[in-house]
Amino acid sequence: MAKSMGASLYIPANHKHLMEVADGDRLGHTRSLIFCTEDAVADSDLSWALFNLSVVLANMKANSHSERFVRVRNPEVLARVLAMPGVEKLTGFVIPKCTRHNFDAYFKQVRGTEHMLMPTLETADVFNDEEMRLFREVLEAPGVRSRILALRIGGNDLLALLGLRRPRTMTIYRTPLGPVIARLVTTFRPYGFVLTAPVFEHLDLPELLDQEVAEDMAYGMVGKTAIHPSQIAPIEQHYRVKARDLEAARAILDEDSPAVFKMHESMCEVATHRAWAQRMLEQSKVFGAHSNDTAAP
Numbered sequence: 001m002a003k004s005m006g007a008s009l010y011i012p013a014n015h016k017h018l019m020e021v022a023d024g025d026r027l028g029h030t031r032s033l034i035f036c037t038e039d040a041v042a043d044s045d046l047s048w049a050l051f052n053l054s055v056v057l058a059n060m061k062a063n064s065h066s067e068r069f070v071r072v073r074n075p076e077v078l079a080r081v082l083a084m085p086g087v088e089k090l091t092g093f094v095i096p097k098c099t100r101h102n103f104d105a106y107f108k109q110v111r112g113t114e115h116m117l118m119p120t121l122e123t124a125d126v127f128n129d130e131e132m133r134l135f136r137e138v139l140e141a142p143g144v145r146s147r148i149l150a151l152r153i154g155g156n157d158l159l160a161l162l163g164l165r166r167p168r169t170m171t172i173y174r175t176p177l178g179p180v181i182a183r184l185v186t187t188f189r190p191y192g193f194v195l196t197a198p199v200f201e202h203l204d205l206p207e208l209l210d211q212e213v214a215e216d217m218a219y220g221m222v223g224k225t226a227i228h229p230s231q232i233a234p235i236e237q238h239y240r241v242k243a244r245d246l247e248a249a250r251a252i253l254d255e256d257s258p259a260v261f262k263m264h265e266s267m268c269e270v271a272t273h274r275a276w277a278q279r280m281l282e283q284s285k286v287f288g289a290h291s292n293d294t295a296a297p
Contacts, residue, residue, distance in 0.1 A: 003222070003282055003283075003286060004222045004223065004239055004279075004282075004283045004286060004287065005031065005032050005067075005150065005196060005222050005223030006031050006032065006223055006224075006232075006235065006236040006239050006286075006287060007030070007031070007032065007223065007224055007225075007226040007231065007232040007235040007236050008031075008032035008033070008034055008069075008196065008223055008224070008225055008226065009027065009030050009032065009033055009034065009226045009227075009229065009232060010034045010036050010040060010071070010199075010225060010226070010227055011033060011034070011035060011036065011040075012035075012036050012040040012041055012049065013035045013036055013037045013040075013041060013049040013050065013052060013053040013070070014041055014045050014048050014049035014052050015052075018035065018052060018053070018056050019055070019056050019059065019060060021033060022035070022056050022060040022061075022064070022068060023060050023061050023064065024061075024064055024065065024066060027229050027232075028065075029232065030066050030229070030232060031065070031066055031067065031236075032066060032067045032069070032223065033066050033067070033068050033069065034069045034070070034071050034094055034225075035053060035056075035068070035069070035070045035071070036070075036071045037049055037050065037053065037070065037071060037072055037073045037077055037081075038071050038072070038073045038096045039096075041073075046073065046077075050077070050080060050081070053070065053081065053084070054084045054085075056086075057081075057084045057085065057086035057087055057089060057090070058084065058085045058086040059086070060086065060089060061089075062089050067091040068089065068090050068091055069090060069091055069092050069093060069094050069118065070090060070093050070094070071093070071094035071095075071096060071120075072093055072094070072095065072096070072106075073096070074096075075102075075105040075106055075109065078093060078106055078109055078110075079109060081093075082109060082110070082113070088113075088114070090115060091115070091116055091149075092110075092115040092116035092117055092118065092149060093106070093110065093115055093116075093117055093118070094117075094118045094119075094120060094152060095117060095118065095119045095120060096120050096122070096154075097120065097122055097123050097154075097157070098119035098120055098121065098122075098123075099123055099125045099131070099135060100125075100131065100134050100135040100137075100138045103119065103135070103138055103139075104138075107144060107147075110147070111143070115147075116147055116148070116149040117147050117148055117149065118148075118149050118150050118151065118152050118196075119139075119148070119151055119152070120151075120152040120153075120154045121151055121152065121153050121154060121158075121184065121195075122153070122154025122155075122157035122158055123157070123161075124161055126158055126180060126184070127158075127161075127180065129183060129187070132183070132184065132187045132188075133187060136187060136188060136191060136193070139193065140191065145192070148193060150193075150194050150195060150196050150222060150223065151184075151188060151193055151194070151195045151196070152195070152196045152225070153181060153184065153195055153196065153197060153198050154198065155172055155177060155197075155198025155199060156198065156199060156201065158177055158180065158198075159175065159176075159177060162176055164176070166200075166201055166202070168202055168205060168208075169208075170208075171208065171211055171212040171215055172197075172198055172200075172212060173212070173215045173219075177198075181197075181219060182219065185219055185220055189220055194220070194221075194222040195220070195221055195222065196221055196222060196223040196224060196225065197212075197213075197216040197219070197221040197223070197224040197225070198224075198225065199224075199225040199226070199227050200212055200213075200224070200227075200231065201227060203227075203228055203230065203231070206234060209231065209234055209235075210234060210238075213234070213235050213238045214238060216238075217238055217239075236287060239283060239286075239287040240284075240287045240288050240289055240290055241280050241283050241284040241287070241288075241289040241290070242289070242290055243289060243290050243291060243292050244263075244264045245280050246280060246281070246284050246289045247263070247264075248263050248264060248266070248268055248273075248277070248280075249276070249277035249278075249280035249281050250277075250281070251263055251268060252268050252270055252273050252274060252276075252277040253274065253277050253278065253281065257270060258270075259271065
């Protein structure tokens with residue numbers, strides 16, 4: 001199962017400081033960067049964005065503490081990016097509006113590379129449980145499964161299909177997408193696929209963002225899209241493991257622990273809580289842990 005990714009910052013491929021961001025000279029604390037050639041770039045700016053991206057790929061540092069991805073616009077743009085010198089420096093690609101019908105048009109191009117993929121679930125197919133099951137079967141195919149880093153949930157596109165926009169008064173889990181996200185979790189996670197949470201588009205509602213990320217965590221999301229650097233720290237503070245959770249995780253993984261025991265007034269059951277405990281331990285290595293639980297929700 002993929003590790004927690006925390007906040008993934010989208011940045012348009014035509015951004016004037018793309019090189020500095022890619023090299024970590026700007027926003028050096030970002031763990032995951034996604035250079036966007038799709039919705040963040042107007043049709044009239046695509047040629048310039050791809051030229052800018054080509055210059056960055058050719059000249060950016062080969063090694064970075066940030067994982068770097070490109071969200072391509074379509075299979076044709078993927079082909080153009082794959083032909084750019086320096087493309088091997090990328091961790092992989094985000095596939096927009098991905099379905100079982102168009103996935104192969106992307107995957108066949110990267111089959112012979114080391115790039116990982118993050119398909120985005122943001123079409124009307126997402127509302128069809130059978131389509132999602134069939135798509136999962138496509139992703140489970142030999143040679144494909146190991147290349148899927150995570151599935152991204154495109155909340156704004158899904159709301160747009162319903163003629164809605166994210167409200168300013170409630171989290172996305174209190175909109176019609178709440179049950180949809182729950183079904184995506186139960187469709188994909190039991191089979192080893194992890195998901196990342198939709199973008200939070202309001203920059204002036206930090207308390208609501210905080211509440212939503214807490215709900216993201218309850219749904220098992222391994223990351224969340226950030227649209228502004230100011231969202232990174234508020235998102236990632238939730239990925240720091242609570243002190244009591246880390247203590248319980250270590251106890252559950254202790255081979256001398258009984259099969260069932262009480263800790264912090266909760267039942268710990270080694271057989272059923274082991275996967276959670278391992279995830280908490282790995283997450284603490286990446287994001288750290290709170291010294292006490294007063295600092296985290």
